[in-house]
Amino acid sequence: FIYNDSLNRFGLDYGYMYQNNSYCNTLPVQNTNIYSYMQTDGQWITNQYRTYNMQRLKSSHTPNIYYQRFTSDYTLIADVNYQDVSSVDNLPTDIEIATHTSAPNYGKGQDSLFTITRTASANLYFAYDFGNERQFIVDIIGSFSQSGQDNNLWRQMNTPDPTMDYNYTTALSNLSYSAIAEAGYYGKLWGGEWNIGGKYMYK
Numbered sequence: 460f461i462y463n464d465s466l467n468r469f470g471l472d473y474g475y476m477y478q479n480n481s482y483c484n485t486l487p488v489q490n491t492n493i494y495s496y497m498q499t500d501g502q503w504i505t506n507q508y509r510t511y512n513m514q515r516l517k518s519s520h521t522p523n524i525y526y527q528r529f530t531s532d533y534t535l536i537a538d539v540n541y542q543d544v545s546s547v548d549n550l551p552t553d554i555e556i557a558t559h560t561s562a563p564n565y566g567k568g569q570d571s572l573f574t575i576t577r578t579a580s581a582n583l584y585f586a587y588d589f590g591n592e593r594q595f596i597v598d599i600i601g602s603f604s605q606s607g608q609d610n611n612l613w614r615q616m617n618t619p620d621p622t623m624d625y626n627y628t629t630a631l632s633n634l635s636y637s638a639i640a641e642a643g644y645y646g647k648l649w650g651g652e653w654n655i656g657g658k659y660m661y662k
Contacts, residue, residue, distance in 0.1 A: 467528050474521040481514040507555040508568075514549040536584040545575040554614060556623070564623065566616030576606040593646040600639045607632045637662040 462469040494506045525538035550570040557563035580602040587595045613626040643656025 466530060468526070470523075470525045472523050474519070476517075476519045476521075478517040479515075481512070481516070505555075505557050507557075509553040509555075510550050511553065512551055514547065517544070517546040519544040531588075533585065533587045537582065539579070539581045541577075541579045543575075543577050546573070548572040552614075554616065556616065564616050564618045566614060566618075566623070568612075568614035571611045573609045574607070576604070578602070578604045589646075591647070593644075595642075595644050597642045598640070601637070603636045605632075605634050635662075 460471045490510045492508045492510075494508075495503055497503050520543040521541065523538070523540045525536075527537075528535040548571070552568045552570070554566040554568055555563050556566075580600070582601075583597075583599045585597045589595070608629075608631045610629045611627070614624055616623040638659070638661045640659045641656065643654055645652070645654040647653070
């Protein structure tokens with residue numbers, strides 16, 4: 460959406476994205492990984508992981524808004540941007556653990572990962588013209604970012620030995636923000652140019 464007149468300009472837009480890269484149930488096994496290693500007693504163990512029906516979803520929301528005003532004396536520009544991106548990955552696995560001297564043990568597992576990132580930024584610009592090549596300018600920029608990640612990895616074997624099972628969960632989060640402000644006065648004096656101003660930063 461955009462609105463215009465002789466002095467003003469206003470805009471608003473919204474974007475949405477969705478992706479589904481999951482594999483359907485009718486497809487065969489997608490990937491097989493085999494790991495072999497030797498124990499301290501010299502016996503070889505083979506671990507086989509077969510992943511299937513992987514689920515991968517991703518979506519984003521991006522609303523944005525801005526306003527601009529231009530007159531003979533001043534200019535005003537303001538805009539706000541936001542983005543929200545999230546994704547889900549689920550990787551189910553069939554597991555087979557075998558040695559050369561015993562029957563295989565079977566089980567199941569899954570690796571699940573959820574991530575989300577939210578970012579927002581705002582900008583305000585104002586310039587006033589006093590005439591005679593004298594001008595006052597203010598520019599302010601602020602940003603905010605938040606991200607998080609949850610990961611769950613588990614395995615459950617069809618065996619009475621509980622040491623073969625595990626369930627790990629990790630959670631990470633991050634928060635950051637910043638602000639930058641500048642102001643200055645510009646003019647001409649005695650045939651030259653001069654300016655005075657200041658700057659503030661916070662991160």
